Amino acid sequence: MSHHEVTLFILAVGLLLGAARILGELARAFNQPTVVGEILAGIILGPTVFGAFYPDVQQAIFPREGVFPLALQGVTNLSLVFFMLVAGLEVDLGMVARQGRASLVISLFGMVIPFSAGFVCALALPGTFGAEPDAGRLLYALFFGTALAISALPVIAKMLMDLNIYRSDFGMTVIAVAIVNDLAGWLLFAMILGMLGSGAGGGFSIPATVALTVLFGVVMLTAGRWTIDRFMPLINAYASWPAGALGFAVTGALLSAAFTGWIGVHAIFGAFLFGAALGASHNFKEKTRHTLDSFISFIFAPLFFASLGLKVDFVAQFDTLLVILVIGIASAGKVLGCGITAHRMGFSWRESWALGVGLNARGAIEIVLALLALQTGLIGERMFVALVIMALFTSLIAGGLIQALLKRRRPVRLLDHIQGAAFVPDLFAQNRRQAIAELAAAAAHAASLDAGEVAAQAWRREEMISTGLGYGLATPHARIAGLKAPLVAVGVSRQGVDFDSPDGEPANLIFLVLTPEDLMTTQIELLADIARILKEEKARAAALHARGWVEFLAAIKSISG
């Protein structure tokens, strides 16, 4: 690569990553999966938007020919292996065993029904379902069925955590079903790739490839898992830390990926299985997992998903009928398949539909699968676009629908109810009455309330029992008629204000918690969240030493997580 090509390559990667991160954060701000923003970033920088307006500039930075696409493929191929390693690490086989029969039955029917629907439709009407003219009809139908049958474990896990039901019986069942779906879906897809026979690196026959694939999967999750678990302590003991564990994880994923590539299925299958086997080891430390997860999820996954948008023009290849059909069949098959089975396994109808809608989220995994199918020529760009949009759409609607079906609301969090306008970085107050008055004034200003009334209400409560918690914290509070949304005014007092705390220490961080009159539990949830976040010494120190609102928010956020 010439100096000029290197410079443009680095620029292109920087732009892709920057755009993917920014739009990923935006998606997250709206409680949506980051992959939605990441894909969108690629679509904007690719031929669809940037290329439509400035085709020359776009092609100068992201050329479709020559050195650039190859260099980028080097990076995206590794990104994909890394991403699948992390996806594999999230697979918790122990959970499937614990959830037992229910999750196996739900996952069986939750795959069979959408798979059959997709298979029959694609076999009967290949043209309508976007089969390429020269694609094998049976293989195409098998692929389409598989594409509808999988679920997206990470998206679903995140959704359940957001709603605080991850650890419930419902949540655990959903996760266990998603894990089985993930494994079975990849095994199916690997076999399809094997049958396609297009790229068998080792020159195996199709039955041999399929047999080797299944064998590798089984061996990796049993003997491989056992061996890795025994091998990890040796690495931790004799290699440097965390270099040894990190290097082992990434090298293992690469070599395992190369092996599955060699037997004739795609390389990423090996990375995924290695991740699943590695993740099961108790000797693989949380900290190593966290480092891998952070760097890969926030650098390589965004790069990979954004790079997809460079390949395809999402507007030109958008086929409305196909998109509607794919979304319709995928959703109907999955929701009905999971929902009805879940009800028969003893869940209420509401829970059953919620479970179906949750497992209907396809997320990033579907997109990876669609890309591989596109690369092997199994599907065309039209179908690729339809599958990507289906994956994004099913992920986007899942969270809200589950919330509505289960009548859960998101947990009340301090972070959502503090604001710069109601932050007093340096309280003048010498006593708690003055502190409450000062914070009430700030809150009243921010939410157009009567400051005197707010202060009076909070003081009335304060007079009953002091709200000093100790550790330099105080949480005066009041329920305010006419207040639309909860509001927490925050004040920092360097010298401290005596709040009659159990430990006798003055309060430096004072939270005035105001909640609407009708919400019974919000006040308690907010007080609990404040205590949870600030129970750690380090958190209090960071919050106390913040120079201004932004640093205060950063301190709270980095702990609140």
Place this chain on the structure above:
Amino acid sequence: MSHHEVTLFILAVGLLLGAARILGELARAFNQPTVVGEILAGIILGPTVFGAFYPDVQQAIFPREGVFPLALQGVTNLSLVFFMLVAGLEVDLGMVARQGRASLVISLFGMVIPFSAGFVCALALPGTFGAEPDAGRLLYALFFGTALAISALPVIAKMLMDLNIYRSDFGMTVIAVAIVNDLAGWLLFAMILGMLGSGAGGGFSIPATVALTVLFGVVMLTAGRWTIDRFMPLINAYASWPAGALGFAVTGALLSAAFTGWIGVHAIFGAFLFGAALGASHNFKEKTRHTLDSFISFIFAPLFFASLGLKVDFVAQFDTLLVILVIGIASAGKVLGCGITAHRMGFSWRESWALGVGLNARGAIEIVLALLALQTGLIGERMFVALVIMALFTSLIAGGLIQALLKRRRPVRLLDHIQGAAFVPDLFAQNRRQAIAELAAAAAHAASLDAGEVAAQAWRREEMISTGLGYGLATPHARIAGLKAPLVAVGVSRQGVDFDSPDGEPANLIFLVLTPEDLMTTQIELLADIARILKEEKARAAALHARGWVEFLAAIKSISG
């Protein structure tokens, strides 16, 4: 890329990374910089060794033509940007300011003398010094001078930490000098690349490129630094964590790199400067730095350095005279330049020579510089090999020489003196006398001592004052005549042994510390290291729950660091 090419690419990257990590660990086990092992891994997998024996297989996995080198370049270019970002993060400008004039003067003469020596030699005898026939003589001489003038900050920092003198006045001066050398060296090299004018992306004239380079450096380290420091809290506050900070660091490095590429110097200069500016911000959290550092230092840096060995045949291009000349002039210039100046600034002769030898270590940074010079055609493969060997050689000898000159020995560490043979995973002992006897037997067996004598010595000491430390720890100890090296026998007791500890709790982890009679301080250092490592609850729990020696060693190692 076809399926087959992707598979081979992933295999190649996996092999490179695996070999680099394994040999890197080996280098580390001998207290040498990991980069030595990483480069060696590439030399073994490249044409020099693997290719010499199995040229066909080597070319099938690591082809020199076609798609593979381009895809690998995509990865190594990013690796280099990442590596320079981390190298920049280590630059602590505040330290230079604190060390003040001495470090500036030493670093000035420590650069000017080797630079002049190299410049004059290369100008006078270009042929001997490996100038390519069509290389500009003046530019070549400038480059050669610069290559001799730089120092390797990370290698030097690691060396000082190993000897426990990083925080001494001597250590701080060395680091400050290395930082100034690093910055000035890169600026010089960037200007040479600018003057070379070969790749000016934006089409600037040579004076414009040089002026822009200096300007960019100054702006980045002043206004840029200030802006980043103000911007980080916004990211911490409004983006998710740690995704926001990680994404910002990597995106910033890439875009800054692309900018310096565009003004006509190499991209990595921008990444380095961005890292230096970012690292100066107190709002850039330690945890983010750690994640970046781990993943890049242990995955991308090994990949990058190993990939160098694929490019060049280190045996065919080895020119003994040139290697000796380069090592000689580089070392003489640097050691004399730094040493004499340091002595004039008030250091003792011993310290001055130690300082010179330390700063003579060129490490990874020299290798990066040599690679870029090779790529731009400024030097040939012969000179590249000579510079790489010089960098490795000067790094390899530095640690031992400093140790000898300063008469420092490495700090005594628990990790170096425990062994499986002297580990008792489940003590039978019911009281401390029995525990000491049991551990003495294990130690005696491991080091061919008289068990009864060892137990008697330790018990005599124990009877004076109990060695129970509390927190479940006990450290009986004895100085043993005839013992060659310190030895710590470790016993774990599930039920606990009463050691008359200050907190009244029984001891679960018992360390019998045996030291030779003549070493006065070793015993105290070992006892202190045990207390340091096991003062944390988590460390004690991990050590206590270890199933066997390997897990115990892993637990100690992950904390001892």
